[in-house]
Amino acid sequence: MTMKMQHGFFQGSMRIKVQGKMIEPFLQACVRRGCVISNIKRVNEHEAIMTIRLSEWKTFRQLRKKYRCKLSILGGRGLPFYYRKITQRKALMAAFMLSVVVVFLLANTLWSIKVEGLTPELEANVEKKLKTYGVSPGKLTIGMDDPNDIQRKLLEDIPDLLWIGVNKKGTSYQLYGVEKTRHDTNKNLRPSDLVAEKKGMIVKTFIEKGRPLVTVNDVVKKGQILATGQLVEDKDILVHAEGEVIAETWYKVDQNLPLTQVLQLTDGLEVREYQLKIGSLTLPIWGWWKGKGSQFRSENEQTNWEWFGWKSPIDLKAIHYYEIDSKKYEQSKDKIQKLGIITARESLNQYLGKEAEVMKEKVLHLREENGKVKLILLFKVHENIAVTKYISQGD
Numbered sequence: 001m002t003m004k005m006q007h008g009f010f011q012g013s014m015r016i017k018v019q020g021k022m023i024e025p026f027l028q029a030c031v032r033r034g035c036v037i038s039n040i041k042r043v044n045e046h047e048a049i050m051t052i053r054l055s056e057w058k059t060f061r062q063l064r065k066k067y068r069c070k071l072s073i074l075g076g077r078g079l080p081f082y083y084r085k086i087t088q089r090k091a092l093m094a095a096f097m098l099s100v101v102v103v104f105l106l107a108n109t110l111w112s113i114k115v116e117g118l119t120p121e122l123e124a125n126v127e128k129k130l131k132t133y134g135v136s137p138g139k140l141t142i143g144m145d146d147p148n149d150i151q152r153k154l155l156e157d158i159p160d161l162l163w164i165g166v167n168k169k170g171t172s173y174q175l176y177g178v179e180k181t182r183h184d185t186n187k188n189l190r191p192s193d194l195v196a197e198k199k200g201m202i203v204k205t206f207i208e209k210g211r212p213l214v215t216v217n218d219v220v221k222k223g224q225i226l227a228t229g230q231l232v233e234d235k236d237i238l239v240h241a242e243g244e245v246i247a248e249t250w251y252k253v254d255q256n257l258p259l260t261q262v263l264q265l266t267d268g269l270e271v272r273e274y275q276l277k278i279g280s281l282t283l284p285i286w287g288w289w290k291g292k293g294s295q296f297r298s299e300n301e302q303t304n305w306e307w308f309g310w311k312s313p314i315d316l317k318a319i320h321y322y323e324i325d326s327k328k329y330e331q332s333k334d335k336i337q338k339l340g341i342i343t344a345r346e347s348l349n350q351y352l353g354k355e356a357e358v359m360k361e362k363v364l365h366l367r368e369e370n371g372k373v374k375l376i377l378l379f380k381v382h383e384n385i386a387v388t389k390y391i392s393q394g395d
Helices: 003-011 023-032 054-064 079-087 090-107 120-132 147-157 333-352
Strands: 013-019 038-044 047-053 070-077 112-116 161-169 172-179 192-196 200-209 225-228 242-258 260-278 281-286 296-302 314-330 357-369 372-384 386-390
Touching (some): 013 023, 013 054, 047 054, 120 147, 120 161, 120 172, 192 242, 200 225, 225 386, 242 333, 242 386, 333 372
Parallel strands (some): 112 172
Antiparallel strands (some): 013 047, 038 047, 161 172, 192 225, 192 386, 260 314
C-alpha cells in the first residue's frame, strides 16, 4: 500500500456526482476553500464525477445551494466506511479494541528524559525533583502534570535555575535549562527628557516623572521636547523623565494591484515518483523516468518509522505531481479597493506594533492603468511618539 493510499484510507474518500449548470465555478469555490479534487470524469456538459476527501463533504454541501448544484454519493472507501462493517463482527472488534489499547499504552508511556544545558549537580537535582512530581521513565504520561506546570514547579523549587524549558516529544521529555547568574540590575536613571520621535497632534499624555511641556491638541515636530526632566525652570533639579505621549500621526501607503488574477486548479491527472532515503542518501526507485512539465504541482510525503524512541534510518518518500489548469478572472475596482485597504491596514499594523492603533483610512487616489489599479491611501494612527533623550549635564 503506497503512502497516498494509506493517507486516504485513514481520512476516508468519496466518489460523488455533481450535476448543474455552474459546475466549474462550484469546483473553483471548493478549491479556494482548500478542497482536493481528484479523478475528475466529465459525463456531459452539466454532469461530472470526481473523488473528494470525506472531511470536505461538509464544504461541498455548504456551497452547492449558492451554485445550484446537485450532489450524489456514488460510494466511499477508507476507515470511516469500514468501521460500520467491523462493529458487526464481535471477535474482530474485540481484537481491534485490544490492539488499540496496547498501542495507546505504548504511545502514552514515558520512555526517556533528557536534560541539557546544566551542570551535572544541577541536572541531578532536576531529575530528583521530576521523580517527586511522578515524572520518570516507565510511567504512563496520563495523569502527569502539563509541561508548563512542570516548568513552573521546577523554577519554584530550584532557586539556582534562571529558566528551564520542558518539551514533550512523543514518548520522551526534553528539558533545556539555564543556570542563574548574579548581575547588577539597577536601572539607568540618568536625567533625561521625552522628545517627539515624529510629527503628530497630541491626543493623550501620561507623564509619570518630569514636567510636561505640551498639552492635548498641540501639533509637535520631530525632536520637540514633550516632557523635561528639569522639574523647576532655571534650577538644576533633574530627574529621569518617564511616560507616554499618544499622538495622531499619518501614513501614506501606495499600492499597485492587478485587475486580472490567475486561479490554478488541480485536475485528476497524477504522476507518482518514489524515493528511498537512507540517512542523507536518496535513491530513486519508481517513476523518475516520467516526464514532468512546468504545469505540475508537487506534494511530498515521507514516512517516519519509529519504535520505542528509536528512529529508523530508512524512510520512503513519495512525490505526487498534479497537473495544473490555470484560469484567469477579473475583479471589479470596488473589490480591489476593499482588498487593498485590508492588506494595507494589516501591513501597517505589523510595522507599527501592538501598542499603536489604526483609527481611520482615506482613499486619496484610485486609477486604472496598464491592467493594474493604482491605490493611494492615507491612514490616521494613534501611537506613542515619546522617546528618551538624555540631558547633558556638562552644558
